[in-house]
Amino acid sequence: MRIVILGSGAGGGLPQWNCGCRNCDAARDGRIPAMSQSGIAISANGRDWALINASPDLRQQLAASVHLRPQRLRGSPIRSVLLTNGDIDHVAGLLTLREGQPFDLYATPAIHAVLAANPMLAALDPQVVTRRDLALDQPFQLTPGLMATLFAVPGKVPLYLEGDEVDTGLMGEQTVGVELSANGRRVFYIPGCASVPGWLRERIAGADALLFDGTLWSDDEMLREGLGRKTGRRMGHVSVSGPEGSLDALRDVPLRARIYVHLNNSNPLVDPSSPERAAAEAAGWQVGRDGMEIVP
Ligand code: MLT
Numbered sequence: 001m002r003i004v005i006l007g008s009g010a011g012g013g014l015p016q017w018n019c020g021c022r023n024c025d026a027a028r029d030g031r032i033p034a035m036s037q038s039g040i041a042i043s044a045n046g047r048d049w050a051l052i053n054a055s056p057d058l059r060q061q062l063a064a065s066v067h068l069r070p071q072r073l074r075g076s077p078i079r080s081v082l083l084t085n086g087d088i089d090h091v092a093g094l095l096t097l098r099e100g101q102p103f104d105l106y107a108t109p110a111i112h113a114v115l116a117a118n119p120m121l122a123a124l125d126p127q128v129v130t131r132r133d134l135a136l137d138q139p140f141q142l143t144p145g146l147m148a149t150l151f152a153v154p155g156k157v158p159l160y161l162e163g164d165e166v167d168t169g170l171m172g173e174q175t176v177g178v179e180l181s182a183n184g185r186r187v188f189y190i191p192g193c194a195s196v197p198g199w200l201r202e203r204i205a206g207a208d209a210l211l212f213d214g215t216l217w218s219d220d221e222m223l224r225e226g227l228g229r230k231t232g233r234r235m236g237h238v239s240v241s242g243p244e245g246s247l248d249a250l251r252d253v254p255l256r257a258r259i260y261v262h263l264n265n266s267n268p269l270v271d272p273s274s275p276e277r278a279a280a281e282a283a284g285w286q287v288g289r290d291g292m293e294i295v296p
């Protein structure tokens with residue numbers, strides 16, 4: 001099994017077009033690595049690939065990957081695309097895949113309903129791109145030799161569908177984690193998750209790798225930095241630090257590798273020289289980088 005982190009950043013990326021914060025300026029000036037928006041590619045055999053999430057940066061991400069280049073005049077090794085939620089940073093890249101290339105598009109019925117309500121996505125001709133509904137907790141073959149199972153994790157509806165009242169601990173088809181297995185290896189990809197309940201710790205224990213929501217270091221960092229009015233909790237993202245944060249919650253869970261993905265530009269972890277980065281690394285975490293490859 002091989003995983004390529006196509007984009008390690010959260011929505012907006014690093015740098016974000018309209019942000020002049022310390023991290024965004026450092027990335028603009030080349031002092032810290034830039035991060036494109038969230039997604040991975042995965043293959044069991046090196047020939048047939050799946051994308052999990054399709055970010056607005058997908059065109060550049062595909063161009064940068066040796067694994068994902070066409071092998072003939074027209075074609076692609078991408079056989080399927082799987083979505084873990086309906087957020088813009090995970091679906092807008094579907095519009096990049098509109099060139100008449102067949103693949104299977106997998107998501108829960110709730111996420112497919114959101115896509116179906118968007119007339120622009122008719123650009124993915126259903127005669128060419130097959131939309132397949134996935135039930136939760138039912139293993140299916142994502143690409144040859146690669147099994148995947150979706151499971152609900154605490155989350156919320158996409159930002160653009162929020163009403164006046166938002167349930168940020170919703171469990172259902174709106175926000176899912178993915179368990180992936182191939183060749184005796186087991187990996188979890190959970191780029192958005194609002195909390196770390198006990199059942200989740202038990203479910204992932206013993207995995208060969210965990211790629212987990214690293215959006216924010218602290219719940220109120222966007223407020224404190226003057227970058228926004230929302231806490232991580234309100235955005236449906238558990239923070240890394242703090243008493244309920246993922247660093248503490250996952251500390252004693254046995255995992256062969258643990259990697260933060262979906263990092264927001266406000267997160268001090270994006271700066272390789274920050275004390276927060278040193279603390280996460282001391283706890284056994286890696287911070288995802290664009291182009292990083294994981295062979296569990
Ligand atoms: C999120 O992960 O919270 C969303 O991507 C936010 C957004 O849609 O901008």
Ligand code: MN
Pocket residue numbers: 010011038087089090262
């Ligand atoms: Mn996001």
Ligand code: ZN
Pocket residue numbers: 016019020021022023024025265266
């Ligand atoms: Zn910024």
